[in-house]
Amino acid sequence: MKIRIGTPKAQRLATDRDGEHLGRRLDTPPLPLPTQFHDDAPGSARSSVAAMCPRRVENAPGALRWEVHKLTIRGRRLVGRRLVEMRDSNRRYIFEPPPDHWLVALTTPGGGTPHGQRHRRHLAMTRGRPGESPAAGPRTVAARSQPGVLPAHHLPAGRLTKECGSPAYEHKEPTTMEMFTGAYQDNLEPEGDPGRNRSMQDALDSFMNGLSGSDLTALERVGLTVAALTGNESLPWAGHRHNEVHYSASMVKLLAMYAAHTLRFFAEGLRADQKPATADDFFAALASEFNGAIRSATPAKILATYPNESDEAKIIPAYQTVLEPQLDVSGTPVGVDFTFGYRTHLRGMLIQQQDAPAADCIHGVAFGFMNAKAGDDGFFDDANQRGIWLAGDYIGQWTPVTIASVNDALVAQATTAVDMARLFARMFSGTLESGSLTDLIPMLTPGGRSWFHQLLIWPNGDISATHSKVGIGPLKRNGAGVIERVVSEALIAHDRGRDIDFAVIWQNLKVPGNATMPELQPVANMVETTIKAFQP
Template sequence: MEMFTGAYGDNLQPEGAPDRNRSMQDALDVFMNGLTGADRTALERVSLAVVALEDNDTRAWAGHRHHEVHFSGSMVKVLAMYAAHTLRFFSRNLLLERQPATPAMFFASLSSEFDGQIRTATPTKIKAQHGSDDTKILPAYRTVLETQLDATGKPVDVDFAQDYLTHLKGMLIQQQNAPAAACIHGVAFGFMNAKTADDGFFDRGTERGAWLAGDYLGQWTPVRIASTNDGQVAQATTAVDMAKLVTRMFDGSLESGRPTDLIQMLAGDFRSWFHRELLWPDSGIAATHAKIGLGPLKPNSAGVVEQVVSEALKVHDSNRGVDFVVVWQNLKVPAAPTRAELARVARMVEATINGFQPTV
């Protein structure tokens, strides 16, 4: 069974498309051009991608600095969720194909079928750092997965191990670093980034895209790529690549199938930065799913450590009945973001969404 079959096709309209893409982009450009003073200083460096989730094959979208790689803190923990989801999908398929008689035979089949593929597909940079250490390259199958057995003891299904599911919830719902480290260790740097690259969300040649090769606790030696906002970093993405991935998560077009219980871990009131500060109570726009990010940049030339704020979210516009994927990052703040600091980004996002022209 092949795990690595090449990149998805581009699920966004070509940049500069003359129809609905252009209307959102024009609205964003008008908003940005009207900024002055502190608003311009704060928002000019923010990276943003907004994608309309209409029920069609191509997605209208708009962006600002969307191709820049930025350190984005906890937002890219979404990649660990994606890798775990994908591993479960392939493992279930292999169980159906092989029909192993015992759990031991099932886990042996995972190793024999997938280990060689993962080693080959792992990005060179990770192999250079950790290539002789399989714990950093290959998933810990028995940690991530457990089998469901019939009355004879034969595996008939596979799902997340209970402890691993608890770690996923801690990472995504409680926003905690220790469970995130456990989740990342479970899927390993190698598999997680091999799959991200093969699916087309990270370009190995330019080292641009979504990348997660640090465990947030420093227990594993990080593997870094260049970023615009923080030099060499281990947790980074471009807004557009994260938007492509998250769009596929929500529209069910990932190889691993329709949105499942994992997507629901991103759901809930007050998960979004904007709703925590009651920034969209009366606008008709509401975040239904979100993964926030906050993390420290390296000290600047004056020795000051700024925080960088980010977020990947699904937004519903009740005025027009359309959902949007929104990814933004590189909002620099001195400490935890304030309502006023987040309000600037909220206005930027709302102006872009309001520029969308639905298909008639």
């Protein structure tokens, strides 16, 4: 049984499992399971998928318990120490079912348990009434079923009314807000899986095999990933040179946007958990809770470049530059947002495509935090030095920290097409813990700023771009003494005829100057061929 659990805004989903199997494990009659748990509100700050093992609850007649064996937070699989830390969180929510009905709650038992078991979470069904605390324990995350008639052992229709705040649930001891909790589950179908949907990959391979002349020369070195945003946990995709690390100029600024929203997300979580009394207390709590973890997670080559205490600004975010607590009339923080200045820099970096605001954004989140999150979230493989890497500020103010690339030797702004596609697809599918669709999408340029739209290649039939982040920048002087430029783009392509969106990442198109229609048309053909071949 898998149950997706989260904040009051999260969608909950339980998959059908064998009720007879559960019944045998519990020595009870077969138990038909509800198929959906959900909440009415769209969007989510955090949700979980827990793989559960059924057990009976001692001293609780009629109650059922499922111990958590695997836990996934918004697609991020937690194991070992990270799983223990996440289980120890006191993030909790109030569920108010109708009187005399049953509720389901994912709980952390309180003190008094044997050593090594105090972090165990379980899912228990207990009888409850509105305003009452579930019998399972003081720390509770609960979900409700869709309206309908269910057996007495199962969760009826109810309402998840608010987060925390109830005396029955209040836990006075502040807890640590874990910032580094392990990689997201891969949201692309496994490349070597024989069951992978290869409709796009086969078409792309056939397209590349049919090239010749200048088109072959130009496109053979292009890195490309196209992922169909089907809503599945594992997305169909196709790629060409998708695992190669390339210098990709301004497209990599997307990582700075992601890091900023991630920082704001964790800052708001800390505020909600610790409830600092003043703005000064809020910023002090950020430094106390996060600085040590950020230093520990920062890639070694960044720490080697910036080893001194005077270099802390390159490792630790400038909290007061990036974040502004929203205060009530008494001066108590009740929310967290970006400062006006930082939001202006974000728009300058992403919409106006300017380097000076980009530097301000990067300085705000720091090389250390930004790349620590990329690595921990699974978008950069430190062991193989492959993935999304941004450790240069585009204006040369901070000493860059470089990794090896295929197209430009050592570089500070680089990515693979497939890792950027993983991040970009999550941005637009709403499965990042750090930002909602309505928050992230306005930060990108409209589709009309796509390279293909600027040069009047798209719209082409039913295909057009809806959102884009372009890149263009110079390579180092080659052996012939020529400085070429590379063009790149992350875009959302919409197939209007089938009403399907695709995350498209392409990079390493080499041009002598500004990109022109004849140079970009073959790339557009490459993308269109792949998209049109998709079969669900």
